[in-house]
Amino acid sequence: MLKNYLKIAFKVFLRRKFFTFISLFAISFTLIILMVATALFDNIFAPQPPEDKADRSLYVFGMRFQGPENQSTGPAGYVFLDRYVRTLPNVEKVSIYTTPNTVYSFWRGAKIKSFLKRTDGEFWQIMGFRFLEGGPFTADDEKSANFVAVINEATRHKFFGDESAVGKMIEADGQQFRVVGVVANVPIYRMNPFADIWVPISTSKTNAYKSQLLRGEFQAAILAKSTADLPAIKSEFESRLPGVEFPDKREFNTAIGGADTFFEYTSRMLIPSQQMESQPRKLLVIIISLMVLFMVLPTVNLININVSRILERAGEIGVRKAFGASSWTLVGQFVTENVLLTLIGGVLGFFGSQFVLKLIADSGLIPYAEFHLNYRFFVYGLLTALFFGLFSGVYPAWKMSRLHPVQALKGAGGSR
Amino acid sequence: MIQLEGIEKVYRTERIETVALTNINLTVGEGEFISIMGPSGSGKSTLLNVIGLLDVPTGGKVALNSKPVTSYSDRNLARVRNEEIGFVFQTFHLIHDLSVVDNVEIPLLYRKGISSSERRKLALRALDRVGLHARVHHFPGQLSGGQQQRVAIARAIVGNPRILLADEPTGNLDSQMGDEIMDVLKGLNENEKTTVVMVTHDPRQAEKTERVVRLFDGRQVS
Ligand SMILES: Nc1ncnc2c1ncn2[C@@H]1O[C@H](COP(=O)(O)OP(=O)(O)O)[C@@H](O)[C@H]1O
Ligand SMILES: [Mg+2]
Numbered sequence: 157m158l159k160n161y162l163k164i165a166f167k168v169f170l171r172r173k174f175f176t177f178i179s180l181f182a183i184s185f186t187l188i189i190l191m192v193a194t195a196l197f198d199n200i201f202a203p204q205p206p207e208d209k210a211d212r213s214l215y216v217f218g219m220r221f222q223g224p225e226n227q228s229t230g231p232a233g234y235v236f237l238d239r240y241v242r243t244l245p246n247v248e249k250v251s252i253y254t255t256p257n258t259v260y261s262f263w264r265g266a267k268i269k270s271f272l273k274r275t276d277g278e279f280w281q282i283m284g285f286r287f288l289e290g291g292p293f294t295a296d297d298e299k300s301a302n303f304v305a306v307i308n309e310a311t312r313h314k315f316f317g318d319e320s321a322v323g324k325m326i327e328a329d330g331q332q333f334r335v336v337g338v339v340a341n342v343p344i345y346r347m348n349p350f351a352d353i354w355v356p357i358s359t360s361k362t363n364a365y366k367s368q369l370l371r372g373e374f375q376a377a378i379l380a381k382s383t384a385d386l387p388a389i390k391s392e393f394e395s396r397l398p399g400v401e402f403p404d405k406r407e408f409n410t411a412i413g414g415a416d417t418f419f420e421y422t423s424r425m426l427i428p429s430q431q432m433e434s435q436p437r438k439l440l441v442i443i444i445s446l447m448v449l450f451m452v453l454p455t456v457n458l459i460n461i462n463v464s465r466i467l468e469r470a471g472e473i474g475v476r477k478a479f480g481a482s483s484w485t486l487v488g489q490f491v492t493e494n495v496l497l498t499l500i501g502g503v504l505g506f507f508g509s510q511f512v513l514k515l516i517a518d519s520g521l522i523p524y525a526e527f528h529l530n531y532r533f534f535v536y537g538l539l540t541a542l543f544f545g546l547f548s549g550v551y552p553a554w555k556m557s558r559l560h561p562v563q564a565l566k567g568a569g570g571s572r
Numbered sequence: 573m574i575q576l577e578g579i580e581k582v583y584r585t586e587r588i589e590t591v592a593l594t595n596i597n598l599t600v601g602e603g604e605f606i607s608i609m610g611p612s613g614s615g616k617s618t619l620l621n622v623i624g625l626l627d628v629p630t631g632g633k634v635a636l637n638s639k640p641v642t643s644y645s646d647r648n649l650a651r652v653r654n655e656e657i658g659f660v661f662q663t664f665h666l667i668h669d670l671s672v673v674d675n676v677e678i679p680l681l682y683r684k685g686i687s688s689s690e691r692r693k694l695a696l697r698a699l700d701r702v703g704l705h706a707r708v709h710h711f712p713g714q715l716s717g718g719q720q721q722r723v724a725i726a727r728a729i730v731g732n733p734r735i736l737l738a739d740e741p742t743g744n745l746d747s748q749m750g751d752e753i754m755d756v757l758k759g760l761n762e763n764e765k766t767t768v769v770m771v772t773h774d775p776r777q778a779e780k781t782e783r784v785v786r787l788f789d790g791r792q793v794s
Contacts, residue, residue: 167670477653480731
């Protein structure tokens, strides 16, 4: 019987190309958007190398400083982080590093644009970079201001083609560095580790950063001994904020911020609130609601299409009943049609989302982007689609199958 | 073959009650070819639908082959319709999404244990029996009215039912095509001993049958 249902379903699809197209489009498009969104979400927020210890890491991405007339939000100054973060008790390691800066190199007559990040030695111990050659620079390099650099694979290629780079000199922003290590590319959306070139903070052109108290271009990463320690670290940091020493209280007198995961920080920035609190749950609820809403709209449409499609086939139902189909047989047939359509849409959606992700990665819009489909979410998406496929098919099919054959034939109005 | 006893049919809508059939008693023997005549609205189609188990009477008993089918479940009614009865309608009622041969195969789809190649073979044979040899892979819309009705008859007989019910089968056709369809029905009745009950308006076609049942206002007048 199922074989017959499937055969009939395929015949119907082929004859009703427009309907089939609309349905498949709706299903696969919804799945593609959902898959691409979750893939982006996953790749941006979920722990993955080099942030392989993200489950026991916190970051101070930025701070807000307020005063009677001023307010400033952004990366903090070196001194602030050195004084209030580096000194946190009961943590394994703290690293301080700059946000990436755009720098230019003039190299064999060409101009090379790179993102340069200045870090301390601990940075390399908190982040688990994959080294293609050489190794990281150390805390000693940073202490003695050695002009050494770690570069990524893409930068090595720009400077040296296919040759190895360790031991060679590069020029960046008018300074000369000796390459000590080459790492695999890190996508730009991994905010903490991302750069093309990493050099010690102490090689900065001026010592100005050593007196930057509040505002600056620095961020900090905190590696806890275990995940269980994270809440204590958060509250310790927050308890320090009221005691921050402000050089000029008429300019700034309050510090707002926290030690966050990237998702928590995002919720802090996106959800407006007086105290700029981190509200990750709220953000998650908002995101999930948007996704559900996004699924519901095409589903309602699909149900409508299905109802009108089945109504259109009243005559067919009458005929099939007259020639021996029972009501349940007809429900079976319509449900098979719907589920089959949903599954085909699901397969198209699967390949479609891989194609779109590859397109985004290849477009170069997002440097070193590398997206992977989250198969778990694909299964969820497909199950949801299947549920709606069943739901949108069973109800109208059941309704139609109750239809009196004589009415159905009459409703068909002639030979349709 | 077919026994109707005291059949009543009343349609009840919110306020109006329409009495479509009153006390119909009718017996049709095996291999008979009868016609039902009467003015429009006299209950001919209703009677045919009651015989064909498409409609349930409000009162009375229906028996097919001495089996009291009035109390059958939906599933059992469907099986009897599938195995014992073939329908032909005035407006053909072919499924336009399916090719001619796929249309003819429909009754066999609801029968267990018939392979698809066997189905195809039986469908082509049925089309052959109604004189339609070519165009079996066309769609119904590409055929003339007479050809479409032949397809509909092929569909009605593909499962070898003992009873063929035809509701004004020539009503939508010109007289020459109508005669051809009558010839097909008569041939089936004579050669294969199929019992045929046909509703018609046309006295000329009714004359070709063995017996005429006349309805007037839901009552049997002869
Ligand atoms: N579904 C229905 N609801 C209400 N009245 C109906 C319905 N079907 C038929 N009738 C009425 O029953 C009577 C007989 O109809 P029908 O059997 O179609 O007549 P005929 O086929 O002889 O023209 C008519 O008065 C018609 O209006
Ligand atoms: Mg009628």
